[in-house]
Amino acid sequence: MLGGYIGKILRVDLTERRISTEKLDAEIAKKFIGGKGLGAKILYDSLKLGTDPLSPENILIFASGPLTATLAPTSARWAVVTKSPLTNIFLDCQVGGYFGAAMKLAGFDCIIIEGKADSPVYLWVHDGNAEILKAGDLWGKGCFETEDTLKKRLGESAHVASIGPAGENLVRYACISVDKYRQAGRGGAGAVMGSKNLKAVAVRSASYKIEYADPEGFREAAKKALKVIRENSFIPLRRKYGTPIWVAPVNKAALLPTRNFRTGVFEKAENISGETMRDKIVVKDGTCYNCIIQCWKYTHVESGKYRVDELAGPEYESIALLGSDCGVGSIEAVAHASMLCDDLGLDTISTGNSIAFAMECYERGLLTAEDTDGLELKFGNADAEIEMVKKIAYRKGLGNLLAEGVQRASKKIGDGSERFAMHVKGLEIPGYDPRGAFGMALAYATSDRGACHQRAWTVRAEIEGKLEPRFSTKGRARFVKETQDERAMCFSLVLCDFAPLEVKHFVELLNKATGFNFTVEDYLKTGERIWNLTRLFNVREGITREDDTLPPRFMEEPLPEGVTKGQVVTKEMLDEMLDEYYALRGWDKNGVPTEEKLKELGLCS
Ligand code: SF4
Incomplete structure (x- = not known):
């Protein structure tokens, strides 16, 4: 087998309760690498057009990559790939923690889960084997209790990926909580697990050793990469404050989602900044497997209605969406809401966004106290937000509608609410207003899983003047x-997107581990192949240029204050960027990859 890989895939059919193993195909590994790329290839080949994401026919893939669990710094990462019940298109989530490394060292590069169990079960993967076990006693429990119970049962060295009530209740943006505080957050992978009656997957690493094509060369490449990370000037800040370091600069740049993206400036931003969080509620730092960056910030709120016993977070995105976007200016309240989301199994970005949408509906009179069971669902009401988080997870009252996501909820509410339902292709917008960071407008419009900040995060380059002119396309x-x-390659290796490494470092690590002998061009071409494959999946599901768009608010309402005052991404601006983008990609005017491009990438014969 190639270096870096275990060479084995675990296939689990929950309907038939059948477990089998397959060899990882070396040619496929070379073309699609692992993580996102390998998952995309398996998903594309396995699913028929129009498969209902919540049906037994959908599959759930947990995929590591050739660098997962290796000496390469930040090698904790792995990917969850499936068809999203929120967007009905491709979904991959990048996850940290310890689970991915343990899965690989348990003997599998990848786990493919098919079918649906006839009653709640969990999967226990260890020592190159797997068992499907009863989980009736765990059903209904939160992710934290589920993990604690399974660790007691299976041993402390077990690592757990589980769903909470939100996943069981098929909330369309239910997440999978991993190692308690890391999430396969976006797009509803937790609901896919729930639809399969799969409460959890537990893994324990065994004595599997990863072989490298060039062991000495790989060790040197890993050392070099570690030195680059250690000497990077931003790392001490990331270590001290974690992702919340971005709250203050994004607010200063007037791009912080505030009150359902009505403005980019939050008057209470200081109360929820990384600095305030560090001062008030951070108790210690934490880290993923093999990472010196240590970006987890463990928090604790001793008492009161926003009590938090322990949480690694909130992260920047949770603060932006559960905080400023809902007008909530208390870091304790945001931490509490974030903890509830992790435990109940909800994506914080979509949850915050859905509540902010409902708050705007409430303030406009499109929803009334009758709809909210008496909750004063106004911007800034943290207690109402916290109640709504629970209602969404249990699909109670208005929570049942919001559990569908803002796209579906706005269609039901009508009365023009579609104009401020903040999503792209059904996936709610993350923590950066693209009016005034126009690269993000294109990044959201063209991301392969709907509005996502991770595929092409242009914000830093734009606000730090590395993409000039500032307000330009x-x-x-x-x-x-x-x-x-x-990034498609980074998410396939899989390494962390916070690792400040250059392409040459990734290429060297990959080559020394696997023996691929890629040039930088080969490496980027492989990323392009993976990106085109996810586009092919989405095009097959009916995605067209019309879907590569933005919510009307971004295209019609200029931001009202701060340095972005007056900025808007008009339809003409977006069209101009799309034309250029499609041309660069070798796609036609409708955003469909041309035959010539597919041939060049080896995606058609
Ligand atoms: S930078 Fe943070 S998220 Fe990334 S691997 Fe390190 S600890 Fe995990």
Whole structure:
């Protein structure tokens, strides 16, 4: 087998309660690497057009990559891949923690889960084997208790990926909580697990050793990468504050989602900043498997209605969406809401967004106290937000509608609410307003899983003046395209997107581990292949240029204050960027990859 890989895939059919193993195909590994790429290939080949994401026919893939669990720094990462019940298109989630490394060292590069169990079960993977076991006693429990119970039962060295009540109740943006505080957050992978009656997957690493094509060369490459990370000037800040370090600069740049994206400036931003969080509620730092960056911030709120016993978070995105976007200016309240989301198994971005949408509906009179069971669902009401989090997870009252996501909820509510339902392709917008960071407009519009910040995060380059002119679309199409291809590879290796490494470092690590002998061009071409494959999946599901768009609010309502005052991404601006982007990609005017491009990438014969 190739270096870096275990060489084995575990296939679990829950309907038939059948467990089998397969060899990882070396040619496929070379073309699609692992993680996102390998998952995309398996998903594309396995699913028929129009498969209901919540049916037994959908599959759930847990995929590591050739660098997962290796000496390469930040090698904790792995990917969850499935068809999203929120967007009905491709979904991959990148996850940290310890689970991915343990899965690989338990003897599998990848787990494919098919079918549906006839009663609640969990999967126990260990020592190159797997068992399907009863989980009736765990059904209904939160992710934290589920994990604690399974660790007691299976041993402390077990690592757990589980769903909470939200996943069981098929909330369309239910997450999978992993190692308690890491999540396969976006797009509803937790609901896919729930639809299969699969409460949890537990793994324990065994004595599997990862072989490298060039062991000495790999050790040297890993050492070099570690040195680059250690010497990077931003790492001490990331270590001290975690992702919340971005609250203050994004607010200063007037891009912080506030009150359902009505403005980019939050008057209470200081109360929820990374600095305030560190001062008030952070108790210690934490880290994923083999990572010196230590970006987890463990928090604790001793008492009161926002009590938090322990949480690694909230992260920047949770603060932006559960905080400023709902007008909530208390870091304790945001931490409490975030803890509830992790335990109940909800994506914080979509949850915050859905509540902010409902708050705007309430303030406009489209929802009344009768709809909210008497809750004063006004911006800034943290207690109402916290109640809504629970209602969504249990699909109670208005929570049942919001559990469908803002796209479906706005269609039901009508009365023009579609204009401020903040999503792309059904996936709610993350923590950066694209009016004034125009690269993000294109990144959201073209992301392969709907509005996502991770595929091409242009914000830093734009606010730090590395993409000039500041308020312009110039150069954004190329930047977004190249970043998407490069990130597609990072998410396939799988390494962490916070690792401040250059492409040459990734290439060297990959080559020394696997023996692939890629050039930088080969590497980026492989990323482009993976990106085109996810586009092919989405095109097959009916995605067209019309779907590569933004909520009307971003295209019609200029931001009202701060340095972005007056900025808007008009339809013409987006069209101009899309034309350039499609041309750079070798796609036609409708956003469909051309035959010539597919041939070049080895995606058709
Ligand atoms: S940077 Fe943070 S998220 Fe990434 S691997 Fe390290 S600890 Fe995990």
